[in-house]
Amino acid sequence: MFPHERSLVKRLEGKPFALLGVNSDKDRDECKKKNETAEITWRSFWNGGSTKGPISDAWNVRAWPTLYLIDHNGVIRAKSVGSPSEKAMDEAIDKLVAEAVKSK
Amino acid sequence: MRRFVGGAVLLLAFLPALWAQDDKKPDAKTPAEELKAIRDEFDKKFSDLRTAFTAEQDQAKKQAISDQARAMTRAYEKRFLALAQKNPKDRVAVDAISWTMARGIKGPDFEAGAEILLKHHTDKLSTVAPFLARSTSNTAEKLLKANVEASKEPSTIAQAKLQLAKFHKNLADSWEPVEGRDPAKAAAEAEKLLTEIVTKYADAANVLKLAKPDLEEIQKLSVGKTVPEIEAEDLDGKKFKLSDYRGKVVLIDFWGHW
Numbered sequence: 001m002f003p004h005e006r007s008l009v010k011r012l013e014g015k016p017f018a019l020l021g022v023n024s025d026k027d028r029d030e031c032k033k034k035n036e037t038a039e040i041t042w043r044s045f046w047n048g049g050s051t052k053g054p055i056s057d058a059w060n061v062r063a064w065p066t067l068y069l070i071d072h073n074g075v076i077r078a079k080s081v082g083s084p085s086e087k088a089m090d091e092a093i094d095k096l097v098a099e100a101v102k103s104k
Numbered sequence: 105m106r107r108f109v110g111g112a113v114l115l116l117a118f119l120p121a122l123w124a125q126d127d128k129k130p131d132a133k134t135p136a137e138e139l140k141a142i143r144d145e146f147d148k149k150f151s152d153l154r155t156a157f158t159a160e161q162d163q164a165k166k167q168a169i170s171d172q173a174r175a176m177t178r179a180y181e182k183r184f185l186a187l188a189q190k191n192p193k194d195r196v197a198v199d200a201i202s203w204t205m206a207r208g209i210k211g212p213d214f215e216a217g218a219e220i221l222l223k224h225h226t227d228k229l230s231t232v233a234p235f236l237a238r239s240t241s242n243t244a245e246k247l248l249k250a251n252v253e254a255s256k257e258p259s260t261i262a263q264a265k266l267q268l269a270k271f272h273k274n275l276a277d278s279w280e281p282v283e284g285r286d287p288a289k290a291a292a293e294a295e296k297l298l299t300e301i302v303t304k305y306a307d308a309a310n311v312l313k314l315a316k317p318d319l320e321e322i323q324k325l326s327v328g329k330t331v332p333e334i335e336a337e338d339l340d341g342k343k344f345k346l347s348d349y350r351g352k353v354v355l356i357d358f359w360g361h362w
Contacts, residue, residue: 056358
């Protein structure tokens with residue numbers, strides 16, 4: 001999961017794309033340390049220190065990871081419980097980024 | 105003297121029957137006993153593997169144990185299925201097939217088990233329904249629908265509809281559409297069933313508790329809806345909003361290092 005996400009962020013640098021996490025680890029500082037080691041550079045919302053937190057409860061997230069893909073207009077375009085294939089992710093994301101670039 | 109002979113003759117008359125009883129194989133088990141024997145055998149082996157897994161530090165060796173457990177489960181699934189096929193009408197067939205479906209049996213063996221249930225045990229499908237929601241097969245849908253049809257009490261109907269709704273919601277929640285399935289249609293089907301549960305079966309409180317969050321999720325968070333706002337702190341304690349990123353494509357990932 002992390003290698004692909006790292007490559008996504010690198011590949012789409014400068015393009016209208018953002019990877020945002022909702023993190024469910026227990027301890028913020030621990031998480032930050034692990035992020036450094038794993039080269040996780042993208043921002044995460046803090047879910048309050050557990051998989052049962054305010055954001056995941058509001059979104060009814062019961063299985064991790066869960067992913068949502070949002071277009072540049074804020075419309076939900078894809079959703080997955082569990083990680084989809086890298087190919088499927090790249091295809092969908094590239095398509096929407098092209099739409100976003102075109103709209104400018 | 106005659107009585108004694110008579111008695112002796114009578115006794116001799118019974119003896120052949122007694123002998124015949126003893127001829128019966130000493131370990132001929134009833135189907136239920138056979139089921140228990142296979143299950144106990146599996147449980148012991150599985151427990152041993154789990155102990156080995158926990159004790160093992162090397163990741164590659166851990167993976168090997170995990171693979172072994174998986175292969176063993178697949179092998180035992182066949183034995184449970186064989187038992188069910190030998191006794192299709194017996195209650196044991198339900199328990200045996202349920203064991204396999206709980207462990208995610210797939211393919212022709214899954215189909216074979218499903219066929220036995222549909223033929224002889226539609227009144228017991230609620231046993232396997234919870235295991236079918238994660239399946240994407242047409243046969244799983246067939247079983248779940250049959251379970252709804254066979255349910256009589258409002259609370260069991262509500263439960264059956266919930267399982268069928270979960271099946272459709274699972275299809276809707278897939279990034280890569282399952283062949284032959286339209287995620288939007290699946291979401292609509294799930295929404296329909298969940299709405300029925302919430303409006304017509306409001307008395308089935310425990311089913312309602314599970315149906316409501318799923319219904320709200322489909323209504324608010326399906327493909328095509330505008331994403332809700334998130335406003336929270338990041339890992340540095342700084343507050344930020346999802347809407348700060350409007351104008352960009354955003355991939356939201358609910359994750360953890362654990």
